Amino acid sequence: MIEYDNVWKSFGDNRVLKGISLDVREGETFFVLGQTGAGKTVMVRLLVGLLHADSGAVRIDGEDITGFSEQDFQRIRKKCGMVFQLPTLFDSMTVFENIAFGLRRLGNLSEEEIGERVKNTLEDVELDFSICLRLPHELSFGEQKRVGLARTVILSPRYVLYDEPTTGLDPFTADRINDLVLRLNRKMGATAIVVSHDLLSMNKIADRVGLLYKGEFRFVGPVKDFNRSDDPVVAEFRGGGEA
Amino acid sequence: MIKRLFNYLWQLPFMVTGHLFTWLGPVISEIGSMSLFFWQVIKSIFHRPFEVREFIIQLYQVGVRSIPVVLLAGLFVGAIVSIQFHYALSQFGAGALQYLGGVTTSGLLREVAPVLVSVMIAARVGAYITAELATMKVTEQVDAVRCLGADPLRFLVVPRFLAVTIMIFILTILGLIIATAGGALSAYLLTGMGISKYFASIRSLAAAWALFNGMFKSLLFGVLLSTVSCYKGLNTDGGSEGVGRAVNSCLVTSAIAIFLADYIIARLASLTFEVAESFLFFMEI
Numbered sequence: 472m473i474e475y476d477n478v479w480k481s482f483g484d485n486r487v488l489k490g491i492s493l494d495v496r497e498g499e500t501f502f503v504l505g506q507t508g509a510g511k512t513v514m515v516r517l518l519v520g521l522l523h524a525d526s527g528a529v530r531i532d533g534e535d536i537t538g539f540s541e542q543d544f545q546r547i548r549k550k551c552g553m554v555f556q557l558p559t560l561f562d563s564m565t566v567f568e569n570i571a572f573g574l575r576r577l578g579n580l581s582e583e584e585i586g587e588r589v590k591n592t593l594e595d596v597e598l599d600f601s602i603c604l605r606l607p608h609e610l611s612f613g614e615q616k617r618v619g620l621a622r623t624v625i626l627s628p629r630y631v632l633y634d635e636p637t638t639g640l641d642p643f644t645a646d647r648i649n650d651l652v653l654r655l656n657r658k659m660g661a662t663a664i665v666v667s668h669d670l671l672s673m674n675k676i677a678d679r680v681g682l683l684y685k686g687e688f689r690f691v692g693p694v695k696d697f698n699r700s701d702d703p704v705v706a707e708f709r710g711g712g713e714a
Numbered sequence: 715m716i717k718r719l720f721n722y723l724w725q726l727p728f729m730v731t732g733h734l735f736t737w738l739g740p741v742i743s744e745i746g747s748m749s750l751f752f753w754q755v756i757k758s759i760f761h762r763p764f765e766v767r768e769f770i771i772q773l774y775q776v777g778v779r780s781i782p783v784v785l786l787a788g789l790f791v792g793a794i795v796s797i798q799f800h801y802a803l804s805q806f807g808a809g810a811l812q813y814l815g816g817v818t819t820s821g822l823l824r825e826v827a828p829v830l831v832s833v834m835i836a837a838r839v840g841a842y843i844t845a846e847l848a849t850m851k852v853t854e855q856v857d858a859v860r861c862l863g864a865d866p867l868r869f870l871v872v873p874r875f876l877a878v879t880i881m882i883f884i885l886t887i888l889g890l891i892i893a894t895a896g897g898a899l900s901a902y903l904l905t906g907m908g909i910s911k912y913f914a915s916i917r918s919l920a921a922a923w924a925l926f927n928g929m930f931k932s933l934l935f936g937v938l939l940s941t942v943s944c945y946k947g948l949n950t951d952g953g954s955e956g957v958g959r960a961v962n963s964c965l966v967t968s969a970i971a972i973f974l975a976d977y978i979i980a981r982l983a984s985l986t987f988e989v990a991e992s993f994l995f996f997m998e999i
């Protein structure tokens with residue numbers, strides 16, 4: 472389980488998170504909505520040690536990771552995979568090397584096993600094995616996003632953090648990514664936090680949703696309650712893109 | 715009017731000191747951060763796993779691809795230095811020209827080859843490394859490296875640091891050989907001086923100390939350049955504009971660091987000689 476307990480985070484004078492508290496339940500897909508700059512990405516970055524909270528506690532499986540060192544986070548990152556907003560593929564590596572990158576760091580698999588797992592994961596993200604030798608710049612943006620997704624899920628993390636998985640994609644490709652996220656989460660039995668402002672995605676893949684507004688959670692609850700809520704801020708946000 | 719001028723003059727030293735500290739503060743802080751970064755890189759070299767594949771790629775990028783430019787520049791610089799010394803020695807009469815090979819090669823060994831190769835590599839490779847790492851930083855690839863269980867220092871910095879340091883050393887030797895050949899060729903074309911006579915002069919004047927001096931400098935410049943370029947790349951922010959700023963800053967900082975280190979070594983070497991001479995003088999008494 473992932474828990475945020477009165478977490479504060481500022482950048483200079485800008486208070487991004489103002490004491491947020493949240494429990495993400497085992498096996499659920501929790502969707503974090505909010506405007507640009509609301510602190511959605513900051514929230515998930517705290518979980519993998521790319522940012523550190525100013526105060527409060529962030530717990531993963533009951534373990535407070537707030538004061539963890541870079542060394543400690545190596546252990547946490549094995550169970551917490553992150554899919555970034557940009558594909559973040561390594562330009563000098565082929566698709567195969569990108570996907571196998573994390574597996575090779577583990578150091579306990581043979582090249583044959585790695586090859587087999589890359590092949591299976593490419594099938595999972597609906598990409599053909601023939602793209603393995605291509606470089607990232609030879610792929611479309613949608614394909615790059617799927618390779619980025621494959622690179623994370625190949626490690627079978629217990630917790631998957633998706634930062635804007637459908638941003639910059641056309642509706643058709645975005646829908647395919649939503650299907651993939653849904654299917655992969657079910658297959659891995661993973662707990663997922665999806666950060667986005669895409670209401671179509673929310674309605675398709677989320678179990679529960681939280682709306683971050685001015686550094687605090689304005690709403691936390693099931694998707695159907697979000698869609699019925701008469702809170703003016705929720706209604707205004709929903710009005711921008713009701714599914 | 716006089717009172718205002720007096721006030722201004724009275725405040726001037728304080729204003730200058732204030733500006734100096736405002737400018738010096740960030741510079742000292744940057745030097746401190748870079749020193750810490752260097753120490754972390756040195757510690758990371760001895761941690762497993764060592765990224766062999768990345769190291770070989772970097773050796774190719776830094777070394778093999780720099781060979782043509784180093785050879786071309788070395789040939790012409792050797793010839794130019796030979797021409798300049800030919801002009802200077804000819805002022806002392808025809809007899810002085812027999813030292814042309816020794817004087818030219820000594821200058822190349824001590825100063826020209828290590829500084830020239832380092833500055834050229836800074837422009838070609840240092841800028842490339844900074845731009846590459848800075849782009850990785852601003853596009854979150856460095857964060858992805860961390861999230862996938864790798865240490866950016868071990869995976870990205872150590873291979874580049876070692877490749878630059880080793881290849882500057884090797885390229886300096888290569889540049890020196892070709893520059894000496896360029897000097898000999900130029901001397902032959904200018905004065906008709908035989909190649910064997912030119913090289914005999916090198917043996918008599920270019921001491922082993924000069925060779926050691928040059929090689930030590932090339933190693934030091936390699937360490938400075940690799941540290942600056944990796945540090946600047948990994949400490950970039952602000953998108954594509956930040957990448958441009960980082961590359962610019964890498965080139966300026968590297969050039970200053972190389973010339974400053976060169977001056978300090980030259981000064982230390984001359985002091986060492988003075989002390990040694992004084993010591994020998996007292997021993998004779």
